[in-house]
Amino acid sequence: MNRLSVTWVSQQVSQQVAxxxxxxxxxxxxxxxxxxxxxxxxxxxxxxxxxxxxRYEGVLEVFSAANxxxxxxxxxxxxxxxxxxxxxxxxxxxxxxxxxxxxxxxxPDRASDQWMWTPAIGRDRRIALQDRGTRxxxxxxxxxxxxxxxxxxxxxxxxxxxxxxxAPCWRIEARPRQTKTSQYTFARIWVRKDNYVSAQYxxxxxxxxxxxxxxxxxxxxxxxxxxxxxEMTDLRRKxxxxxxxxxxxxxxxxxxxxxTVQALRQ
Amino acid sequence: xxxxxxxxxxxLSLTAQFTQRGYLETTAIAYxxxxxxxxxxxxxxxxxxxxxxxxxxxxRFAGAVDARTDTHLETERTLDLSWWxxxxxxxxxxxxxxSVTYTRGKFTFEAGKQFIRWGKADVLNPxxxxxxxxxxxxxxxxxxxxTAARLTYGTPSDSIDLVCxxxxxxxxxxLLNQRWAILPxxxxxxxxxxxxxxxxxxxxxxxxxxxxxxxxFSFYNGFDNLPLYRAELRADxxxxxxxxxxxxxxxxxxxxxxxxxxxxAYFTSTNPQADEYALYVLQLERxxxxxxxxxxxxxxxxxxxxxxxxxxxxxxxTRSFVAHAGYTIDTNRSLALEAIIRQNGxxxxxxxxxxxxxxxxxRITAALAAIRGQPPDFIGQYHQNSHGILTVRYSF
Numbered sequence: 001m002n003r004l005s006v007t008w009v010s011q012q013v014s015q016q017v018a019x020x021x022x023x024x025x026x027x028x029x030x031x032x033x034x035x036x037x038x039x040x041x042x043x044x045x046x047x048x049x050x051x052x053x054x055r056y057e058g059v060l061e062v063f064s065a066a067n068x069x070x071x072x073x074x075x076x077x078x079x080x081x082x083x084x085x086x087x088x089x090x091x092x093x094x095x096x097x098x099x100x101x102x103x104x105x106x107x108p109d110r111a112s113d114q115w116m117w118t119p120a121i122g123r124d125r126r127i128a129l130q131d132r133g134t135r136x137x138x139x140x141x142x143x144x145x146x147x148x149x150x151x152x153x154x155x156x157x158x159x160x161x162x163x164x165x166x167a168p169c170w171r172i173e174a175r176p177r178q179t180k181t182s183q184y185t186f187a188r189i190w191v192r193k194d195n196y197v198s199a200q201y202x203x204x205x206x207x208x209x210x211x212x213x214x215x216x217x218x219x220x221x222x223x224x225x226x227x228x229x230x231e232m233t234d235l236r237r238k239x240x241x242x243x244x245x246x247x248x249x250x251x252x253x254x255x256x257x258x259x260t261v262q263a264l265r266q
Numbered sequence: 267x268x269x270x271x272x273x274x275x276x277x278l279s280l281t282a283q284f285t286q287r288g289y290l291e292t293t294a295i296a297y298x299x300x301x302x303x304x305x306x307x308x309x310x311x312x313x314x315x316x317x318x319x320x321x322x323x324x325x326r327f328a329g330a331v332d333a334r335t336d337t338h339l340e341t342e343r344t345l346d347l348s349w350w351x352x353x354x355x356x357x358x359x360x361x362x363x364x365s366v367t368y369t370r371g372k373f374t375f376e377a378g379k380q381f382i383r384w385g386k387a388d389v390l391n392p393x394x395x396x397x398x399x400x401x402x403x404x405x406x407x408x409x410x411x412x413t414a415a416r417l418t419y420g421t422p423s424d425s426i427d428l429v430c431x432x433x434x435x436x437x438x439x440x441l442l443n444q445r446w447a448i449l450p451x452x453x454x455x456x457x458x459x460x461x462x463x464x465x466x467x468x469x470x471x472x473x474x475x476x477x478x479x480x481x482x483f484s485f486y487n488g489f490d491n492l493p494l495y496r497a498e499l500r501a502d503x504x505x506x507x508x509x510x511x512x513x514x515x516x517x518x519x520x521x522x523x524x525x526x527x528x529x530x531a532y533f534t535s536t537n538p539q540a541d542e543y544a545l546y547v548l549q550l551e552r553x554x555x556x557x558x559x560x561x562x563x564x565x566x567x568x569x570x571x572x573x574x575x576x577x578x579x580x581x582x583x584t585r586s587f588v589a590h591a592g593y594t595i596d597t598n599r600s601l602a603l604e605a606i607i608r609q610n611g612x613x614x615x616x617x618x619x620x621x622x623x624x625x626x627x628x629r630i631t632a633a634l635a636a637i638r639g640q641p642p643d644f645i646g647q648y649h650q651n652s653h654g655i656l657t658v659r660y661s662f
Binding site: 070095133 | 418
């Protein structure tokens with residue numbers, strides 16, 4: 001679920017809003033009663049966040065342990081949802097890394113494939129699975145945090161209820177079924193009961209929490225409840241990165257061929 | 267009609283994307299020792315690079331220009347704008363890139379001046395045949411763009427690259443009156459105009475991404491972009507670029523905690539003056555936390571010896587252990603160390619580097635290139651060229 005953690009780009013970041021129609025309200029009213037199954041909660045969260053595409057400009061502030069701040073920004077295009085999605089992240093600032101890009105191709109049954117393009121050397125490089133615990137270009141997101149996985153790649157357990165930012169949440173533990181493919185042993189997810197947005201993720205290695213993603217500023221964008229501010233804290237380094245999503249759009253036309261290694265080089 | 271045209275323009279403007287980037291960089295280099303053909307202890311150079319990209323539906327236009335100057339005439343003092351990049355000195359103004367790319371479905375076609383990089387290894391790329399370099403400073407190089415047409419067919423698991431370049435862009439070699447050219451003592455050398463081939467080069471590469479490994483096979487037919495020398499009269503040297511055919515392969519495979527990469531190529535030539543040889547690289551790479559590490563061995567096997575004098579850094583750096591380590595101190599500071607150590611111990615290059623960024627635009631890099639070894643060795647022959655480097659860059 002760790003990966004789900006930064007499904008931020010998609011999953012958590014995108015939750016479908018309840019329609020104002022009576023039948024829908026009826027079903028929404030019913031959901032909490034049967035959604036005590038943690039897997040169903042996650043499935044419902046994913047269902048609400050399902051979109052055909054997404055685009056946003058990310059503004060990042062990276063705070064070091066000594067509280068020094070550096071600013072970065074990127075644009076993200078994403079086609080599809082969850083286990084079958086593809087995304088390209090391109091840095092637009094600082095000027096030094098402008099043009100650096102990452103292609104993430106998610107798979108429903110295994111870890112994603114990732115390639116990074118560095119224009120200064122004119123080379124694309126595949127990010128090996130064992131290297132995905134590394135921080136992504138000086139942010140507190142790791143390469144693994146940038147992928148998203150299908151609900152079937154995890155086992156879930158409901159461990160309680162706990163409010164986050166005053167909103168009642170289910171607390172769910174998610175363990176990857178193929179432990180070798182993740183740097184994390186398990187993750188805790190807090191899913192809001194009112195809109196099924198994931199309010200917080202905590203990723204563990206063994207029993208130690210190592211990264212926490214806190215999602216706030218939840219807004220309804222084109223019918224999708226979306227956290228517009230994501231704060232990732234590296235609990236070991238004591239550094240954090242705040243990502244704000246700007247110019248966010250869903251379901252805009254995108255072509256499949258824009259998400260290939262050839263397109264990454266452009 | 268007019269309204270249709272306006273409508274079309276409006277639609278095009280909605281789908282167009284323009285991006286640009288660039289930098290102005292000034293570098294100071296200090297040499298503690300003089301060289302037999304170069305008495306200077308300090309040199310400086312400045313480079314302005316601007317790149318722009320414009321995307322319009324399925325078309326993408328890319329352009330880049332360089333403007334540069336320096337204190338030691340490594341750069342021409344004329345205002346000519348160079349396209350072919352075949353001049354002896356670095357041109358003051360160069361079109362670094364100017365190409366148009368058309369994408370339709372699984373096909374991508376790019377024509378014009380562009381960069382084509384093949385291979386997977388990091389320490390040396392024997393299969394990177396369409397990537398000539400500027401070797402005016404042998405250990406601090408930059409790639410030169412080539413004029414070519416490139417057709418790529420790509421699926422998620424396979425890609426096929428077909429490349430045709432109508433003219434060779436040679437690598438730029440060290441200037442004879444400067445320290446990176448090692449000349450026999452006491453013999454005045456005069457360099458004649460080079461004999462540059464006029465025939466085209468072409469190549470193909472198939473890359474496959476499998477479940478446990480990614481690998482590719484490549485073929486190149488054309489000319490070596492690094493020269494051989496022939497002596498005309500006594501001390502008149504002329505560069506020429508022998509015919510070359512390459513059969514290459516490369517692969518990358520995750521192995522537990524590390525990634526194993528290998529790349530190999532076998533080179534033949536119809537020119538009897540040229541060697542026939544194989545180059546190969548075996549390397550391991552790992553990133554963990556703030557550390558990155560690449561280490562490996564670059565080897566060479568000569569199957570047939572020619573008898574011409576050659577300048578080939580690519581071959582000169584083989585039969586060596588090569589390593590690169592990087593450490594990110596924080597978001598603004600990083601350290602790196604590059605090492606090339608000949609297996610016989612006759613040449614060593616160590617290059618520690620410290621980089622610090624300031625704000626969104628400024629970066630300073632301080633580096634030291636320490637070269638030790640014996641004169642007959644390719645690295646060792648530059649033992650008087652150890653130097654310190656300070657670079658200030660403003661990026662935008």
